[in-house]
Amino acid sequence: MKLVFKLVFFCMILVSCNTPRTTFDYDAQTNFDNYKTYQLFPDFKTDMSQLDEKRIINSIDHFTRQGGLALAEENPNLYINVYTEKFQEQSNNTLGVGVGSGGGNVGVGVSGGIPLGGPKDYVRFIIDFIDVEKDALVWKAEVEVKFNYNANPDQRQALFDKVFAKALAAYPPKK
Numbered sequence: 001m002k003l004v005f006k007l008v009f010f011c012m013i014l015v016s017c018n019t020p021r022t023t024f025d026y027d028a029q030t031n032f033d034n035y036k037t038y039q040l041f042p043d044f045k046t047d048m049s050q051l052d053e054k055r056i057i058n059s060i061d062h063f064t065r066q067g068g069l070a071l072a073e074e075n076p077n078l079y080i081n082v083y084t085e086k087f088q089e090q091s092n093n094t095l096g097v098g099v100g101s102g103g104g105n106v107g108v109g110v111s112g113g114i115p116l117g118g119p120k121d122y123v124r125f126i127i128d129f130i131d132v133e134k135d136a137l138v139w140k141a142e143v144e145v146k147f148n149y150n151a152n153p154d155q156r157q158a159l160f161d162k163v164f165a166k167a168l169a170a171y172p173p174k175k
Helices: 002-016 050-066 153-168
Strands: 021-026 037-040 078-089 094-103 106-115 120-131 136-146
Touching: 021 153, 037 050, 050 078, 050 153, 120 153, 136 153
Parallel strands: 037 078
Antiparallel strands: 021 136, 078 120, 094 106, 120 136
């Protein structure tokens, strides 16, 4: 019985982790070794609050340095742009209720599901790396993560750090 309890507890912890869902794409013909510097896209606007946008920029700066890119004062190799899309998903958790009766060789039953919890808020981050000289998209990441609008500033920065660490861990792409 203790083993079952431990297994259920472990599964609950695993499911409750806010692991970002991430996808990547890039131009296979591009030599990413040529990119050393970046700037934010001139019309950089994430559709998040100014405070969250500042946190996003902090995360970008931190994790691009780890990927070998430096912020350029002028003449960057790459522009980095971030779009955000906010959406909600309904909870998949339901409570099943059933009523049945039977007698003789006949049985009748009715059941239904009662949804538990409300919709969950998510944000999709779309991160584009654009070759400045060619004016062409060369690398892209999309990250979806559950978002808590009531989170405090430290929790928000930690979430953005998690998102950009996950996304920029795949830059430059390994061929």
